[in-house]
Amino acid sequence: MTSYQNIQQQQAHITTLDTKPAHIIQSDAEALEIAHQLAEQVKVNALQRDAERILPFEEIEAYSQSGLWAITVPKQYGGAEVSSYTVAQIIALMSGVDGSIGQIPQNHFYGLEILRNTGSEQQKQKFYAEVLKGARFGNALAEFKTKNAAQRQTSIRKNADGFVLNGEKFYCTGSLFAHRIPTLVVDEEQKQYLVFVPRDSQGLTLIDDWTGFGQRTTGSGTVKFDHVQVLAEDVVAFDPAYTEPTISGPFAQLIHASIETGIARAAFEDTLTAVRNARPWIDSKVDSATQDPLTLLELGRVAADVRASELLLKQAARSVDAAKAQPNADTVATASIHVAQARAHSTETALKASSKLVELAGSRGSQSQDGLDRHWRNARVHTLHDAARWKYYFIGNYVLNGILPPRRGTL
Incomplete structure (x- = not known):
């Protein structure tokens, strides 16, 4: 771990906004193109960062300087105001190459969404301008010493x-x-x-x-x-972000679903590579693991689940944008339910895909130098953020009894 003094020494990695303004992205297409380029850079040394717990100061600086941290700034304030689906795709992409880096901007975007809904005009002008220059927002939301997660003492x-x-x-x-x-x-x-x-x-x-x-x-x-x-x-x-119908909650959860969907896709792609290099099980009586019938069965199931998570994510993102354009109790509830469906499914898919990766790779899949376990470790820790079982409860109560889900970021 890094001491407070050592963190202060890392200030050299956090470029001052006055000396190096970030690139300003103009469209969804440009955002996706830059994200794919950046993902290739982030992929380099990702295994080492995870294994040795090297904090990604330089990578995060490159991420925000690319302009990707400003893509939700409204057009009237100089931003691209990309769709929620574009945000979801970018978060999933980055999470696939490095689960930690994929999660780091989550609360940055959440803070910007709260600002959009409840900030004054002066506050919007101030903070949007900072973000367009390259400012990054962290978060200090949760508390560890209260009786439950809803309580606040700060x-x-x-x-x-x-x-x-x-x-x-x-x-x-x-x-x-x-x-x-x-x-x-x-x-x-x-x-x-x-x-x-x-x-x-x-x-x-x-x-x-x-x-x-x-x-x-x-x-x-x-x-x-x-x-x-x-x-x-x-x-x-x-408080008005939740007492009034806004997309603050479903948008926050959409990003979490994106993180898990990205991890699931990366685990599945690594599984394909691992199986091509694995030996078949002796009872399969085939010469290659790629012909093992039970391996193919498991791969088919994971492939279907990963694709389903991606499609649920797309549907949820479109529902969030529909509620953003016309926010009311019904549209926000619909968005919340669609996002809950995507999030509950992505939780299960990320855990399944990352576990099957090691299983189908065989004993060699457990070797630390390959880092195949990182997908499961990342998925398992991230999915603890909030419980999928409660998402299914709210979904069931909505579709059967018409009870609107609660408005909060943990649905």
């Missing part, structure tokens, strides 16, 4: 200079690489706000204490706030 209080923050967050994915850390806080009346805290704020401490066996280089550690002073203009309302 507080915001008014003072003479604006507001002051106190508290502690965990699972802060992407914060080690971020210029700002959007932080979920509560005031005296338990109203929630998302505060876009500058990373160099006095009293803010980043701790690289994430020890998960998967998603090892996401930087999902602890962030502490000790009387951190923030400007009023950096405090964005949060």
